Amino acid sequence: GEDVEQSLFLSVREGDSSVINCTYTDSSSTYLYWYKQEPGAGLQLLTYIFSNMDMKQDQRLTVLLNKKDKHLSLRIADTQTGDSAIYFCAVSGTYKYIFGTGTRLKVLA
Amino acid sequence: GAVVSQHPSWVICKSGTSVKIECRSLDFQATTMFWYRQFPKQSLMLMATSNEGSKATYEQGVEKDKFLINHASLTLSTLTVTSAHPEDSSFYICSARKQGPNTEAFFGQGTRLTVV
Numbered sequence: 001g002e003d004v005e006q007s008l009f010l011s012v013r014e015g016d017s018s019v020i021n022c023t024y025t026d027s028s029s030t031y032l033y034w035y036k037q038e039p040g041a042g043l044q045l046l047t048y049i050f051s052n053m054d055m056k057q058d059q060r061l062t063v064l065l066n067k068k069d070k071h072l073s074l075r076i077a078d079t080q081t082g083d084s085a086i087y088f089c090a091v092s093g094t095y096k097y098i099f100g101t102g103t104r105l106k107v108l109a
Numbered sequence: 110g111a112v113v114s115q116h117p118s119w120v121i122c123k124s125g126t127s128v129k130i131e132c133r134s135l136d137f138q139a140t141t142m143f144w145y146r147q148f149p150k151q152s153l154m155l156m157a158t159s160n161e162g163s164k165a166t167y168e169q170g171v172e173k174d175k176f177l178i179n180h181a182s183l184t185l186s187t188l189t190v191t192s193a194h195p196e197d198s199s200f201y202i203c204s205a206r207k208q209g210p211n212t213e214a215f216f217g218q219g220t221r222l223t224v225v
Contacts (some may be wrong), residue, residue, distance in 0.1 A: 016169055041221035042115075042202060043153075089151065096143060097204065097214055099153040 002026040004091055004100040017034045018079045021090035022072040029091040032065060034074045037086045037102075045059045046074070046087075081107045113205045115217025122193055122224055123222045130188045130220045132203030139205035142186035143214065146177060147200040160184050195225040 003025045012018045024032075033048040049056045049063045051074075056063045062075040072089055084107045089100040112135040122128050132142055140161050144185035145153040157173075159165040167173045175197075177189040185206070190197050200221050206214040 035216075040221075043216045045216070048213070091212070096155060096158055098155065099145075101152045 002091070002098045004089060004098050006089060006100040006103045007085075008101065009104050010052070012079050012106060014079060014107050016079055017037075018076040018083070018105055018107075020072075020087050020089075020105065021075075022074075022075045022100050024070050024072065024089075024091045024098075024100075026091060026098070027070065031092040032063075032072050033065065033090040033092075033097075034061075035088045035090060035099075037088065039085075040080055043088070076105075079107050081109055083107055090091075111207070111213075113139075113203065113215045113217045115203055115220055117220060118218060119221040120223070122222070124194055124224055125192055126153040127191045128193055128222060130135075130190075130201055130203070130222075132143070132186045132188070132205065134184045134205040134215070137205075137207055138183040138187075140208045141182060142180055143204045143206070144176075144186075144188050145202045147202060148191055153202060156188075170178045181213070188221065188222075195220070195224045198222055198224045212225050 005023045030051050034046045035043040036046050047058050060077045064073045086102045086104050088102045090097050114133045116131045142159050144156045145151045146156050155168050156171045157165045157167045159178045161180050161183050165178035180186040202219040204214045204216040
């Protein structure tokens, strides 16, 4: 079946850039998403990219997609303490979405 | 983006009772809705996919008699946790997908269920 993998933890200093990576197996994925989840809260959609794009930038967020390697990344520029959360990538198949394992980002002041 | 409303946001119930969680797409029609469960510090596990007017498709290992899903209209799906037990305590999240394959899905804010 489909598989979506992320590294579990990432720690960065405030002001640095964060890069969160995601690999997936389903080559038919059309939409690829990044979600943020703060403790005890639901999912917040950060951004998403359509599979015919290589890059998408939205303010401090940059999404890179390498379809050949089935690799998705999220770069957060000028990371702030408020960015500390769990970040999930999600990929869409024809009829359902599969989530990655989540990356816990910790921002050190 | 489109709005998906999930209700209630949190609920506490006694063991043995049933709890119903609603998922509504407020400004679009969703032929397909998904229900996910999230254990503490873990990812979201897809429980089932429901299509309007037909029976839900459950993922392997999910008890369909335990987690009843109804998708009676294009804007509403419900998840009923029957005869709840403490191990059913979890965070349940729904998402609704616009009509057609390979379309965007939007997520509710989640429901935290605690069974005591």
